Amino acid sequence: MSNSRKRLNRREFISTALAGAASVGLLNRLAPAKDFIEAAAPVSPAQSGNKMTERKLGKTGIVLPVVSMGVMNADNPELVKKSYELGIRHFDTAFGYMRGRNEEMLGKVFTEMKCRDKVVIATKIPPPGQRDAQKAKEEFLRMADTSLKRLQTDHVDMIYIHDVSAVENVHPAALTEALAQLKKEGKARFVGFSTHSNMAACLNEAARTGFYDVILTSFNYAHAENKELSDALANAASKGIGLIAMKTQCSQYWYREGLSNVEQMYYQGAIIQSAVLKWVLRHDFITTAVPGYTTYEQLSEDVSAGLNLALSSEEKKFLDDRKVKLAMEFYCRQCSQCASSCPKGADIPSLMRTHMYASCYGNFYQARDTYDGISRERGLETCASCDSCRARCVHSISIPKRIDDLKALFG
């Protein structure tokens, strides 16, 4: 490994990551919840009766406001309640988020609020590791039942296979059988998959067969020039697949790694969030987005974007700013183009996603779970710390630097 790279120790990496996450408000959930929130809760236009733009979710017929809640990073029930009060109706969670506590929190909140029939709940089940198809199906169904129990409901509106990134994994027989069974038994109204990488190919494969009702996909301003992806999204939507966008605000990478301190201060302004969120929502093929907000300010800002999708002159200026475009080079698009660049076979895209959860979201549970999903032969233990790392990002990400960070975290 090159000596020119300074390796952070675990403590340094965690404090850097936490400082970064705190700078974008991701750690406010650690504040004393209720008092903090009520003091900070701004009045949103939604409270005065305005409604967010609504769209139909493909062939499901479900109509949703364009802004939903990605619950992954939130562990504060009051934030969920406030979201509902402000008009949010779709809540996206997963079997693995916060080791199940995320689903449990949602179940408790909706039971207390007696609003289960007014909300749309989506959860994701990870593909089981078993090679035996029957066992994989049974395990998937068992996890789905666990999710329903945690969510205190007899059905979810959408259930996804979590994290599909290869075309051959879009229709695994064991899991499509399990999904069909969940639908038949009334445990899931609609079925789909989530995809973080190789999205265009996975979307096209789903559009080809028509098995899926919905797809949750990464889509954000970093993909602005990715015609293959926008064509695939339009194609899937034209076949009646409901499309939901995640990672819409790119986890703010652009001002954490790409800009000077002065510029970072400038770009921490609220305008960034509304501009990039609106950029996604101005694509009609996207029904709704699930931004992972964790504070009242972020919630209010996201809802306000959903109330008026027109770009203000400031927002236009921001999106046109070359510095913003350059800085977005530091966001890992999960394009998988580095997938075979490590001669030892390390799973670089998954490692880079692990890094994103840790360093940017400050969500070490999710980072750990993502890392645990990488097979042993393709994880950090595989990395031989070569003098000169041959893993290459086709954009501007320093893969060796991020691998060093992960070693500090998990080593």
Ligand code: SF4
């Ligand atoms: S590290 Fe670069 S090449 Fe690899 S998935 Fe991320 S953006 Fe793509």
Ligand code: SF4
């Ligand atoms: S990621 Fe691969 S190429 Fe890079 S240092 Fe590790 S083993 Fe070497």
